[in-house]
Amino acid sequence: MKNLQDILYKVAIKEVFGHTNIAINQLVFDSRKVSKNDVFIAQKGVNVNGHSYVDKAISLGAKAIICEDFSFDKKEEVTYIKVDNANTALAIMASNFYNNPSAKFPVVGVTGTNGKTTIASLLYQLFTKAGYKVGLLSTVKILVDETEYKATHTTPDSIAINKYLDMMLEAGVEYCFMEVSSHGIHQKRTQGLTFAGGIFTNLSHDHLDYHKTFAEYRNVKKEFFDGLPKSAFALTNIDDKNGNYMLQNTKAKKYSYALKTLADFKSRILEKQISGTLISIGRTEVWTKLIGVFNIYNLTAIVATAELLGLEKLEVLTIVSQLESVSGRFQYTISDDGITAIIDYAHTPDALKNVLETVNDIRTGNEKVITVVGCGGDRDKTKRPKMAHIASQLSNQAIFTSDNPRTENPQTILDEMEIGVSPENYRKTLTVLNRRQAIKTACKLSETGDIILIAGKGHENYQEINGVRSHFDDLEEVTNCFNQLKKN
Numbered sequence: 001m002k003n004l005q006d007i008l009y010k011v012a013i014k015e016v017f018g019h020t021n022i023a024i025n026q027l028v029f030d031s032r033k034v035s036k037n038d039v040f041i042a043q044k045g046v047n048v049n050g051h052s053y054v055d056k057a058i059s060l061g062a063k064a065i066i067c068e069d070f071s072f073d074k075k076e077e078v079t080y081i082k083v084d085n086a087n088t089a090l091a092i093m094a095s096n097f098y099n100n101p102s103a104k105f106p107v108v109g110v111t112g113t114n115g116k117t118t119i120a121s122l123l124y125q126l127f128t129k130a131g132y133k134v135g136l137l138s139t140v141k142i143l144v145d146e147t148e149y150k151a152t153h154t155t156p157d158s159i160a161i162n163k164y165l166d167m168m169l170e171a172g173v174e175y176c177f178m179e180v181s182s183h184g185i186h187q188k189r190t191q192g193l194t195f196a197g198g199i200f201t202n203l204s205h206d207h208l209d210y211h212k213t214f215a216e217y218r219n220v221k222k223e224f225f226d227g228l229p230k231s232a233f234a235l236t237n238i239d240d241k242n243g244n245y246m247l248q249n250t251k252a253k254k255y256s257y258a259l260k261t262l263a264d265f266k267s268r269i270l271e272k273q274i275s276g277t278l279i280s281i282g283r284t285e286v287w288t289k290l291i292g293v294f295n296i297y298n299l300t301a302i303v304a305t306a307e308l309l310g311l312e313k314l315e316v317l318t319i320v321s322q323l324e325s326v327s328g329r330f331q332y333t334i335s336d337d338g339i340t341a342i343i344d345y346a347h348t349p350d351a352l353k354n355v356l357e358t359v360n361d362i363r364t365g366n367e368k369v370i371t372v373v374g375c376g377g378d379r380d381k382t383k384r385p386k387m388a389h390i391a392s393q394l395s396n397q398a399i400f401t402s403d404n405p406r407t408e409n410p411q412t413i414l415d416e417m418e419i420g421v422s423p424e425n426y427r428k429t430l431t432v433l434n435r436r437q438a439i440k441t442a443c444k445l446s447e448t449g450d451i452i453l454i455a456g457k458g459h460e461n462y463q464e465i466n467g468v469r470s471h472f473d474d475l476e477e478v479t480n481c482f483n484q485l486k487k488n
């Protein structure tokens, strides 16, 4: 049991009803999960208002309520605390509850539209290879040293973040790398954390269903840097047109990385091959297995981060050449007939463009590029025509199919994609609603040397249709098709 008064340290309280010097069990923001002596935090969500569940939480044993208004009948035996923002209060309380784990070891946050998982995961690999115990909070998985936990979000809720950071400390973890999503920042999931550093990757079109305008999306990302402490570093991609903007009001020490502009950390691409890229970082040449200009940005960011965290430059560069690509990010397999299939998590227009440009860059002759792609349901609809245009423009054949339709009609998503195809590219497109069939079609249409890009789902091992998740794995599907072709 903990004392509520201690947990409330640094929370901006507007009004209190009842006593705060009481023992509490745990913090809970979902009334359905409340048990005896818990504190229920009422959050105003996207779908419902948590304030409607205060009575339910009390009936299940909540002893204290954190809320943004007092518009309900109060019970004598319960403590009510009014705050400006329940999400911020929850985040600070979650840090206090776990004794502020983020202040006890370096936690570095990565934000930006694309590249967060790649950078955080590569940093995990790099620091592990350098002999440290490392933690990772990412879209793909959560790692506490070598123990893996399932990730439900890119940035978990603040209770989960602090719980994992606490577990990391228990396990002797020395560095943690985490993704900081725009939803996470907006919902204050990372407030109250002490970051040792922040990294900005890039900003392009995504999540305009949630943030409404690009300016709002950009400002939410900037909020992360505004909140960094003076002791932290703020590392930005200065080739991105929003790179400087992100650091405008940060108190942290500013650093930049780039491939084109003059920067504190600069790399150059010397040679591109399907098996990897030769780059120079500073004055040192390094061979990496990673492919694509975007990945060289990611590598430059991790080299800079490792140096800013005190690792020795030469050691870092030696390890860089050993780093493996991240699951579902430009992951490829080659069939016995010499057809290459690339699985990539590109689910934004910019990512799809980058990946297809990379594919076109490394193709050697007259081989065809066939792209299988869809767009997620219940997410930003304005991405759909843009992604369809890019896929049809930069491939010889685009096959539009379902991603995770979630609660939307899959055909409607495809219709909204098709609107983006220019008349001159129309003949290059096909629509195959069923993703398995779409992948099969791509395999049937391809010949030796051809390249199939299967975009959008990367590492995901499920497909969500009508709210139901069934097992689905792009790599598994294409491998099955390749095996089938071999038999025929």
Ligand SMILES: CC(=O)N[C@H]1[C@@H](OP(=O)(O)OP(=O)(O)OC[C@H]2O[C@@H](n3ccc(=O)[nH]c3=O)[C@H](O)[C@@H]2O)O[C@H](CO)[C@@H](O)[C@@H]1O[C@H](C)C(=O)N[C@@H](C)C(=O)N[C@H](CCC(=O)O)C(=O)O
Pocket: 029, 030, 031, 032, 042, 043, 044, 045, 046, 047, 048, 049, 050, 053, 152, 153, 154, 155, 156, 157, 181, 182, 183, 184
């Ligand atoms: C849009 C969004 O971000 N939603 C998140 C939000 O849910 P919500 O606002 O819909 O919650 P709600 O259902 O309206 O409920 C409001 C409050 O009432 C509470 N409640 C609700 C019902 C009840 O019976 N009792 C009760 O107490 C809920 O626990 C909640 O506290 O708060 C929930 C609790 O923290 C999150 O789980 C949920 O993430 C959903 C599942 C989600 O899909 N989020 C995605 C969009 C997301 O966050 N993605 C980013 C990555 C994006 C990227 O960069 O690619 C991420 O960080 O993962």
Ligand SMILES: Nc1ncnc2c1ncn2[C@@H]1O[C@H](COP(=O)(O)OP(=O)(O)OP(=O)(O)O)[C@@H](O)[C@H]1O
Pocket: 112, 113, 114, 115, 116, 117, 118, 119, 139, 154, 179, 201, 202, 294, 295, 297, 298, 328, 329, 330, 344, 345, 346, 347, 350, 351, 352, 354, 355, 458
């Ligand atoms: N630095 C980058 N710039 C542009 N595109 C990138 C970059 N890094 C990766 N990508 C592309 O974006 C896709 C997603 O990469 P990654 O998973 O690292 O991004 P993310 O920011 O974690 O995405 P999410 O918002 O879903 O968490 C990759 O599969 C690749 O196509």
Ligand SMILES: N[C@H](CCC[C@H](N)C(=O)O)C(=O)O
Pocket: 154, 347, 375, 376, 377, 379, 403, 404, 456, 457, 460
């Ligand atoms: N973190 C991203 C993942 C998108 C992946 C794509 N496969 C989809 O389902 O839309 C989001 O929640 O928007």
Ligand SMILES: [Mg+2]
Pocket: 116, 117, 118, 138, 139, 140, 154, 179
């Ligand atoms: Mg991610």
